[in-house]
Amino acid sequence: MKVKLIAFIALITLSFSATAQIDRSIQPTPGPAPKVKLGKVKKFTLKNGLQVIMVENHKLPRVSANLTIDNPPYSEGNKTGLSNMMGSLLGRGTNHITKDEFNEKVDFLGANVFFHSTGASARSLKKYFPEILGLMADGVKNSQFTQEEFDKEVKVTLDGIKSGEKSVTNIARRVEDALIYGKNHPYGEFTTKETVGNITLQDVKNNFNRYYKPNNAYLVIVGDINPKKTKKLVKSLFKDWKKGTIPASNIAKPTNVTTTEIDFINMPNAVQSEILVANNINLKLGDKDYYAALLANAILGGGGTARLFMNLREDKGYTYGSYSSVRQSRHAATFRATASVRNIVTDSSVVEIQKEINKIRYQKVTADELKNAKAKYVGDFVMEVQKPATAARYALNIARFNLPSDFYENYLANINAVTIDDVQNAAIKYFKGDKARVIITGKGIDVLKNLEQTVDYKINYFDTFGNPTTKPKMSMPIPAGVTAKSVVDAYFKAIGGKDKVLKVKTLLMKSTTKVQGMDLSLEIKSAAPNKQAVIVSMMGNTMSKQVFDGEKGYSEGQGRHIDLKGKELEEAKKKSTLFSDTSYATGTLKRIEPINGKNAYVIVSGDTEVFYDMASGLKVKTITTTKAGGKEVKSPSSFEDYKEVNGIKFPHTIKRKMGPMNLVFKIQEIKINEGVSDKDFQ
Secondary structure (H helix, E strand, C coil), X not given: CHXXXXXXXXXXXXXXXXXHHCCCCCCCXXXXXXXXXXXXXXXXXXXXXXXXXXXXXXXXXXXXXXXXXXXXXXCCHHHCCHHHHHHHHCCCCECCCCHHHHHHHHHHCCCEEEEECCEEEEEEEHHHHHHHHHHHHHHXXXXXXXXXXXXXXXXXXXXXXXXXXXXXXXXXXXXXXXXXXXXXXXXXXXXXXXXXXXXXXXXXXXXXXXXXXXXXXXXXXXXXXXXXXXXXXHHHHHCCCCCCCCCCCCXXXXXXXXXXXXXXXXXXXXXXXXXXXXXXXXXXXXXXCHHHHHHHHHHHHCCCCCHHHHHHHHHCXXXXXXXXXXXXXXXXXXXXXXXXXXXXXXXXXXHHHHHHHHHHHHCCCCHHHHHHHHHHHHHHHHHHCCCHHHHHHHHHHXXXXXXXXXXCCCXXXXXXXXXXXXXXXXXXXXXXXXXXEEEEEECHHHHHHHHHHHCCXXXXXXXXXXXXXXXXXXXXXXXXXXXXXXHHHHHHHHHCCHHHHHCCXXXXXEEEEEXXXXXXXXXXXXXXXXXXXXXXXXXXXXXXXXXXCCCCEEEEEXXXXXXXXXXXXXXXXHXXXXXXXXXXXXXEEEXXXXXXXXXXXXXXXXXXXXXXXXXXXXXXXXXXXXXXXXEEEEEEEEEEEEEEECCEEEEEEEEEEECCEEEEEEEEEEEECCCCCHHHHC
């Protein structure tokens, strides 16, 4: 007992002593940058010029090999896609093994071997590595290019191009690169149906023989290896790989616009806008202000705590994320700030992105922002250098970029040496807010009107292939004689006829959806002219209930009862609950707009836009605008899979977007003039 008491007193004393010695109101000064010790790297070069980097690590009985062919970029012109096709055909059979035998052997050994236009990779267990590296070497040196495999690859490539034409993101990336680098620059070229049609099998062979050479290549081997044995293995496998003269590449550096402009690509099927603010820069790994540029970017848009993210997502709620990047390169470096935003806030998002870019250029960052950015880089770097693959990658970078041998040993010291002034100077130099392209890929009808009113920049228009074009039409002309009433009449005719609709006195509709993996049930009971009860249940329990008896109403949920009052009560009295389209006939026919590739009439009725397919007459979509917290919130619903019930067509799939959730309601049951009584509205 005495021993325990003494220990307890000692603990208390120590606690008070520690408290007395530390003033927690004073922030501790940061210590020196951690000393970084990279894994040991062993290097040698074959007579054919292949540079080999080895990192020995015995934690797991696995080995990986990565071949990088470091050729300068070159233009493919009217045969763009040639090098990618060559890379895809590598390894599909050699002089020594068929394609099927090759694949079967790799699968049998539980390994991976991949080839691409600028190299290859292989991974396996240690005991199989000599055989797997041999298969990779055979593919690198002796790949056969057959007409049969070439024809297959052409078809796959064309199918990929065709499917990609419907993707807003795919089109955005394609045109963005074409505008930033120029369509004649290797980084701005893109593969099309026409360029694929210009490529022959002989072109593929010529490309392989011209550019796939060892004298500009690096082979990195990491894992459970014996360096002496591995060196002997590499020599035996790659010494007969013949070197050659790599053609010179004289590619002009991309240039920036003289003043900031908006480049708009119209995509009628876009449900959100892809925004990119970009400019070309001259920045290479190891440049004097490289570290300041990294930290400036980290503060601006480097992650979930950076300024762009905090502004556009956390504060404004425009997007799920907004980021920026500094892409260093020996040939064509860029700065980019991106966001995918709702159509309605495209103009506001451009304003906010530009505001943040200009703010970091013209106002110094805070000491805390710089400290936190440095801490993150230090933490990430220290974690990364624990991996053996990192030592190999860093050794490769030192060789490729002709860096000092101690470049990464001094990396953290250089990061910590960056000052607030350095950050601002780097931001001014590399974030060209005044000479940037603001590239927007989106739906012109939804975006351009607000964009023109909000932003002062000149707007240029481009098609989906990066060619200059004219401003898209904001709507199609409405045919003479077509009105909101005639559109609604056509809808009633399409669903079965107005005479049948008028005979409907009550309606019961049950549907289900899933929310976070759980089943949610929705039951709606309606009676003419405006009675309605809506019950939401989950796992058999009623979550919420809303009732209106034609004169008064209420909602219940989470133990609360709220009576319907004021404007909401008046709106409920006016509303037709059975077929709301009746009231849309008095709305305004605003425009014709494409929806999923089909044209639709758009009627505006109060706070709701209603879309009716021009061909079928059926209602396909509604967008209701409400205000929440001083912000406008648009709630779209789409209607699909129309089926007859008692001679009237009803949509049996209803998709609703509620905040971040996309709910798909499947109709389970519809009853007309049965299953509903006055009790349901009490």
